Amino acid sequence: MYNSVTDQPAFTFRQGTVPLLISMPHVGTHIPAKIAERMTEQARLVSDTDWHLQILYDFAEELGASVLAATHSRYVIDLNRPPDGSSLYPGQSVTGLCPVDTFDDMPIYLPGQAPDKAETFARRNAIWHPYHEALAGELVRMKAQHGIAALWDAHSIRSVLPRFFEGKLPDLNLGTNKGSSCNEHMAQEIYDIAKSAKQGGYTAVLNGRFTGGYITRQYGCPTQNIHAIQLEMTQSSYMQETPPFNYVPRIAADVQPYLRRMLESMLGSTNAFKHRGPCQHKRL
Secondary structure: OOOOOOOOOOEEEEOOOOOEEEEEOOOOOEOOHHHHOOEOOOHHHOOOOOOOHHHHOOOHHHHOOEEEEEOEOOOOOOOOOOOOOOOOOOOOOOOOOOOOEOOOOOEOEOOOOOOOHHHHHHHHHHHHHHHHHHHHHHHHHHHHHHOOEEEEEEEEEOOOOOOOOOOOOOOEEEEOOOOOOOOHHHHHHHHHHHHHHHHHOOOEEEOOOOOOOHHHHHHOEHHHOEEEEEEEEEHHHOEOOOOOOOEOHHHHHHHHHHHHHHHHHHHHHHHHOOOOOOOOOOOO
């Protein structure tokens, strides 16, 4: 049953057979009509979408991974932001829980049409909470079945965005909340694969400009056998970064083998890093 905020479910989900969940919180493009009519023409293009990740990660089913993907645009509500709207990167330019500006610092809403606190609360209940309930529930299920759970938070972004960083972003930006969300050896093995992509012309960094968003920080807890890592990759690595934002198969085919190897490494490492201990800030 849907609600007054939206006529669409908050996510799509395919359950896998192994202890690996791929989360795609920014792939959604849906904007409910009553919200869209209050947005600028530019905003309705949803330019800041993490485009085509379902296609880029089309090997996930073959790996046996579970896949959770957002349906609504991040302009409606950002599933990778804290529910209280606090900043993930204090002191730096960021977009909010219900963003009012685009990555190009342009207004999302027509004058006087931005959501107020009550509307933000309603969107959070209708879209944000269902996604996170599904995410947390799948991690609990995987951990109960396999004794461990691995979470891969998949993202992409334009390679040049002056608002957030200088110059061109590295192609493969791995984040583990500076080492706290994933076993360091597991993360290093994945990073080594990312660095090996240099032979294909890609650059990589671990805990650089992007150290992991809310999802990585909230759910990753190695001492509870839940390992989370975020990958923010440049869209130039697999698609056209300008409208109409087309997927480019011949370009994507070059980077997909590295993505697959990183996920296979994370999955293959799960048996090696099971251990118990407290993780006070987690709820899983």
